[in-house]
Amino acid sequence: MTTHEASQQSSPPTGRAPRGRPSRPRTSRRLENLAVLWWVAGLVLALVYRGAVGSAVVTPEAINHGLLRDVPVATLATGVTVLAAVGAALAAWLRWGRSTANGPRRAAVGGTVAVLLAAVLLVDATVLAGVGYLPAVLVMSLFSAEVRASLDHYVAPDFLFQVVVLCGAVLLTVAAVRSTRRGLAACDRCGRRHDGADPAWTTPAAAARWGRVAALVAAAIPAFYGLTRIAWALGIPLGFSRDSVESMRGLDLIGPIGLGTFALLGAVLTLGLYQRWGDVFPRWMLGLAGKRVPVGLAVVPATLVAVAVLPAGVSMIALGFSEGMLGLDAGTWGAVGPALLWPLWSAALGAATYAYWLRRRGTCGACGRG
Structure with missing residues (x-):
């Protein structure tokens, strides 16, 4: 038996707990x-x-x-x-x-x-x-x-x-x-099955494919929303009446500036859920360049936004129905239209975040798989 063959036989198969690990994962409640x-x-x-x-x-x-x-x-x-x-x-x-x-x-x-x-x-x-x-x-x-x-x-x-x-x-x-x-006889922390029979769509390669689509959708919707608000702050009546835009002064500008900037920044950061700079800090970030991005740094804020967006979208749609504001025209579509897509934004961002986590979850500290 060659040294290479011996090392292959002594190494644990992929997806199984390494030798010395417990057959069942440690659990934390x-x-x-x-x-x-x-x-x-x-x-x-x-x-x-x-x-x-x-x-x-x-x-x-x-x-x-x-x-x-x-x-x-x-x-x-x-x-x-x-x-x-x-x-x-x-x-x-x-x-x-x-x-x-x-x-x-x-x-x-x-x-x-x-x-x-x-x-x-x-x-x-x-x-x-x-x-x-x-x-x-x-x-x-x-x-x-x-x-x-x-x-x-x-x-x-x-x-x-x-x-x-x-x-x-x-x-x-x-x-x-x-x-x-x-x-389901799976690790409660990472979700991997103890018998190794994990669904094919949870593999890193599969998650990268469908996660990219979800991330693009999740980035497009807030970008659409943010562009309308920034346009109003600049005095451009994009999807809003000119009189309403011209009436925005002083504190009234906090809304379009704040929400527009937040939405555009969120759209850019969402792209990091499938691009390389979302996995490794880019070179221009002094002190962090080349280091791995902590998984929680992307997953936690993205999850919180996805959670907050869903009820916001549902309530805005319900409010639009109750007040007859869903008849979109040249003077209202910018105010109401983007909010109609918020439930889709929430679902797409949640899916993209989950795909990112599946790609980067690595070896589980509880069950040793990965």
Whole structure:
């Protein structure tokens, strides 16, 4: 036997745990624990809020957003309490449930989907707009006390409520995904099957192909939106009436400048989900040139944007229907048209981010595969 043949026989096959690794991956339930704590805390706050509805210390508008904005506050507060209770129960089951039967696990996944749909109904474009405005607000706040006062928006009850709901939805989704992976005899961290029979579409080569398409779609939509807003800031009535554009002065320009810049920057960064500079820092970045881009540096912000865009798009479309604003013409298409594509933007950005993670997940620290 040659030395090369001996080394081949002693090396572990691709996709299997190296010698010395446990046959089953080490598991960490920290995120599941956080999901339980988050939803239990949310339930406590919801109960307190529900008990205080009608008193002088409660702001009714804090939860009157999204598609449920016209629901009476007392009814909505009860609904939020029920949602928090269901979310807490689901998070607890996903954390400690031991059943391997398909029925309970499918019920848990179905319950998670129901909670996510409810979250979409409760949230509007407040979070997405807040993130988009923030860069311009921070810059302009250096020169304007009026702009600095607008920073109170980020600690207002309605903004914080929507952030809490979206974070809870993300944590519950992570817990459901990990529980589903365990039920499929896969690593709950990386998703690879213990028997090595992973779907072909999850391979790095396949993910690179469909991820590129998703990234191009996810970049085109915010670029379209951003161009219209930057045009307004420059006084160009692109898809908007000239009178409305000319009326924008002073603080009114924060919206188009902030959201337009944020959208265009996001579109450029989205392209990095399939291009080389998204994997390795380019040469012009002093001190980082040639180093690998941390996976989380791309995945975390892209995921957060995808999560915020979905309810924003749904609420904007619903608002357009309710107020008869969807009859697009030369003076309105720029204001309404791009928002109609936001749900597609959310789905495409989520897919492109997942493809990027599949390409770059590398060897799993829990199961040793990859």
